[in-house]
Amino acid sequence: MESLAKEQIIKDLLPQKFGKAGKIWVGILLAFCTLGVIAYILQLKNGLVVTAMRDYVSWGIYISNFVFFVAISLVGSLITAVLRLTQAKWSTPLTRIAEIIAVSAITFASIIIVVDMGRPDRFYNLFIHGRLQSPIVWDVIVITTYFFVSILLLYFPLLPDMSIMMQRKDQTGMLWLNKLYAYLGKFWKNTAAQIHISEKAINILSITIIPVAFAIHTVTSWLFATTYRPGWDSTNFGAYFISGAFLVGAGAVVVAMFVFRKAYHLENYIKDDHFDKMGKVLVLLALLYLYFNVNEFLVPAFKMKKSEEEHLMGLFTGEFAYVFWFAISTAMLIPIFILIQKKGRKPLPAFIAGLLVVIGSWFKRYLIVTPTLLHPFLPMHDVPESYKHYFPTWQEWAIAMGSLAGALLVVTFFARIFPIIPIQETITEIEEHEQA
Amino acid sequence: MNKHSKIFFTAILLQLLAITAFSQAEKNDLSLSISYFNSNNHIQYLVAHAKSKIDGKFQMIPNINLSFYIGTEDAANLLGKAVSNDKGDALLFIPPNAKDEWKKAAKVSFVIVSQKTKAFDEAKGNVDITKAKIQIDTLADKKITATLLELKDTIWTPVKAVDMKFAIKRLDADLNVAETPTYATDSLGVASADFKRDSLPGDSKGNLILIAKVEDNDTYGNLSSEKIVPWGKPITYYTEFGKRTLFARRGKSPIWLELLAYSIVLAVWGVLIYLIGQIKKMKKLGLN
Numbered sequence: 001m002e003s004l005a006k007e008q009i010i011k012d013l014l015p016q017k018f019g020k021a022g023k024i025w026v027g028i029l030l031a032f033c034t035l036g037v038i039a040y041i042l043q044l045k046n047g048l049v050v051t052a053m054r055d056y057v058s059w060g061i062y063i064s065n066f067v068f069f070v071a072i073s074l075v076g077s078l079i080t081a082v083l084r085l086t087q088a089k090w091s092t093p094l095t096r097i098a099e100i101i102a103v104s105a106i107t108f109a110s111i112i113i114v115v116d117m118g119r120p121d122r123f124y125n126l127f128i129h130g131r132l133q134s135p136i137v138w139d140v141i142v143i144t145t146y147f148f149v150s151i152l153l154l155y156f157p158l159l160p161d162m163s164i165m166m167q168r169k170d171q172t173g174m175l176w177l178n179k180l181y182a183y184l185g186k187f188w189k190n191t192a193a194q195i196h197i198s199e200k201a202i203n204i205l206s207i208t209i210i211p212v213a214f215a216i217h218t219v220t221s222w223l224f225a226t227t228y229r230p231g232w233d234s235t236n237f238g239a240y241f242i243s244g245a246f247l248v249g250a251g252a253v254v255v256a257m258f259v260f261r262k263a264y265h266l267e268n269y270i271k272d273d274h275f276d277k278m279g280k281v282l283v284l285l286a287l288l289y290l291y292f293n294v295n296e297f298l299v300p301a302f303k304m305k306k307s308e309e310e311h312l313m314g315l316f317t318g319e320f321a322y323v324f325w326f327a328i329s330t331a332m333l334i335p336i337f338i339l340i341q342k343k344g345r346k347p348l349p350a351f352i353a354g355l356l357v358v359i360g361s362w363f364k365r366y367l368i369v370t371p372t373l374l375h376p377f378l379p380m381h382d383v384p385e386s387y388k389h390y391f392p393t394w395q396e397w398a399i400a401m402g403s404l405a406g407a408l409l410v411v412t413f414f415a416r417i418f419p420i421i422p423i424q425e426t427i428t429e430i431e432e433h434e435q436a
Numbered sequence: 437m438n439k440h441s442k443i444f445f446t447a448i449l450l451q452l453l454a455i456t457a458f459s460q461a462e463k464n465d466l467s468l469s470i471s472y473f474n475s476n477n478h479i480q481y482l483v484a485h486a487k488s489k490i491d492g493k494f495q496m497i498p499n500i501n502l503s504f505y506i507g508t509e510d511a512a513n514l515l516g517k518a519v520s521n522d523k524g525d526a527l528l529f530i531p532p533n534a535k536d537e538w539k540k541a542a543k544v545s546f547v548i549v550s551q552k553t554k555a556f557d558e559a560k561g562n563v564d565i566t567k568a569k570i571q572i573d574t575l576a577d578k579k580i581t582a583t584l585l586e587l588k589d590t591i592w593t594p595v596k597a598v599d600m601k602f603a604i605k606r607l608d609a610d611l612n613v614a615e616t617p618t619y620a621t622d623s624l625g626v627a628s629a630d631f632k633r634d635s636l637p638g639d640s641k642g643n644l645i646l647i648a649k650v651e652d653n654d655t656y657g658n659l660s661s662e663k664i665v666p667w668g669k670p671i672t673y674y675t676e677f678g679k680r681t682l683f684a685r686r687g688k689s690p691i692w693l694e695l696l697a698y699s700i701v702l703a704v705w706g707v708l709i710y711l712i713g714q715i716k717k718m719k720k721l722g723l724n
Contacts, residue, residue, distance in 0.1 A: 129686060130686065131685065131686045131689065132686075132689040132693060132694060132697055133682050133683070133684070133689045133690075133693065138697070141697075141701060145701075145704055145705065145708075148708055149704075149708065152708065152711055152712075155715075159718075186722075186723075187718060187719040187721075187722030187723050188718070188722055189721070189722045191721060191722070193721050194718050194721055194722060197714050197717060197718050197721075198718065200714075201711050201714050201715075204707060204710075204711065205711065208704065208707050208708075212704060
């Protein structure tokens with residue numbers, strides 16, 4: 001990177017128009033989103049009865065998706081804040097990828113909660129009837145806060161880049177884009193005073209985002225852990241959720257790194273070394289999450305309390321055994337096996353490991369939410385057979401997949417509008433390196 | 437008819453007889469009994485009990501439709517219908533429209549009839565009771581007296597040598613007023629007992645409900661009479677309702693939680709507002 005000229009860096013990193021593959025990708029995502037919107041309209045029209053959720057399983061894949069989105073959003077604090085504060089300069093090209101994943105995920109976490117409520121006007125009830133004692137209210141507060149912190153953390157480092165993009169209006173090719181850049185960053189003149197304020201703000205945000213990020217995932221875990229149900233009644237849940245969130249977030253960044261590197265030919269910026277380092281981070285996080293999983297399942301299994309037996313056996317050998325072992329293998333065991341080897345931390349194997357982590361983690365969230373609900377302490381008398389099992393309807397799948405596609409669409413459009421790797425920071429780092 | 441045909445038809449006949457005998461043997465006898473209750477001399481009700489001997493053991497039979505009659509089993513004397521519960525019991529309050537039949541004599545009969553079901557044939561049960569009542573009173577030094585009176589023609593007459601219980605009404609069961617389980621009535625129909633349960637928790641004024649009762653008497657059924665006495669220890673019930681607790685309604689959260697939550701929210705949002713101020717500052721610097 002040291003040998004790259006400033007103009008070359010700007011040229012390489014400026015947002016590019018979608019190619020053929022990009023257009024197909026956007027088309028596929030839009031198709032999923034449209035299907036999701038159609039399913040949601042049907043749900044609005046007919047009510048939550050179109051879902052498979054009943055009195056037993058009242059939290060299905062919508063809430064699994066919510067927990068997944070909240071988890072993946074934690075990556076913003078890991079890459080941007082933790083690595084920035086520990087002076088890990090190598091993470092610079094990854095910060096914006098991490099931040100846009102965080103913003104996009106937290107946006108869709110909020111949307112999916114409203115979807116789960118059935119009628120969207122019920123969201124208003126949270127404000128007029130919400131109790132401060134309820135973790136649900138804490139979740140609303142902390143998600144809103146995290147969203148704003150993430151937006152600011154995305155915005156401040158973007159200011160110098162917007163100035164660069166405005167200077168190259170002809171290359172962006174679209175009038176409305178230039179207007180957007182001007183609206184957001186016309187005032188940026190790269191003066192010493194502005195740089196000082198911006199750097200100070202980024203440092204403050206990097207410190208602020210860590211407790212907020214911990215809070216968002218701890219509070220989400222408390223939505224479950226504050227209720228006395230088998231599988232949720234655990235003091236381990238906060239740490240268990242945070243370690244899992246860091247893992248899936250890091251996995252998502254590795255996947256995004258590989259895709260952006262391929263799509264925008266960023267081999268000079270997102271290097272093999274980045275995959276090597278992120279691979280090591282991923283192994284560490286997978287081992288950490290595995291440790292919490294051992295705590296979460298082995299200790300109750302050792303005691304095998306009557307109230308927990310049905311739930312645990314359902315996961316280990318019963319109805320959910322295939323999903324459980326699939327999730328444990330794909331989210332932790334296989335990625336650890338791949339990434340612990342040096343050749344496994346090359347871009348392609350690291351991408352595969354990251355993808356496995358993301359897929360496995362989605363199923364892990366499903367296993368956290370649903371099986372517990374199938375085993376109430378006070379079962380209903382003469383409960384219909386359909387209440388005892390849960391498999392999402394096509395409407396639920398369409399909405400869940402639509403929301404995932406929506407989150408990817410936000411990341412995709414962001415990369416089309418803004419540089420996915422910070423231009424000014426990259427130039428500054430090269431200049432500093434050359435001066436040194 | 438040849439030899440083979442005879443054997444064949446004999447076998448069929450024996451088979452049919454066996455099936456008939458088997459199906460008849462499957463039906464058990466349903467035993468019905470009935471208890472009369474007069475609670476505090478003004479609430480009268482009947483409890484029917486349905487049981488059957490199955491596999492050598494008596495079992496309570498649920499879901500038996502029962503018709504209750506006063507006097508005789510006539511449609512005009514029908515008091516009402518009830519279905520036995522899991523314990524084989526069916527309860528029916530004696531309705532006001534039975535007043536005329538009730539007043540006819542000092543002795544009254546009640547009849548219950550069950551409908552025929554797949555498992556049981558129709559069954560009947562009855563009880564004859566003599567109208568009676570208990571009058572409860574208290575004297576000095578926490579002494580309790582109760583008089584048992586039966587109706588003879590139109591006159592209430594004392595009844596002697598009937599076992600009576602004295603108790604205090606508690607939440608689940610009655611608590612005897614002393615160690616002695618029962619007290620027999622004398623020639624004046626009076627039984628008396630001393631209250632020995634000091635410091636028993638009462639209501640906020642220390643009131644207890646005394647109860648004198650005759651249980652499962654063959655002549656009078658189940659009778660009881662109650663009286664409120666201030667012999668208990670006043671108890672003030674503590675309730676968290678309306679107080680600031682973790683389980684209270686909106687706006688009633690504990691102060692420590694409000695302080696903690698609002699401080700955190702203000703601190704974090706204070707930082708965010710400060711940073712928005714910094715953006716404005718940068719704007720000013722850039723546009724000037």
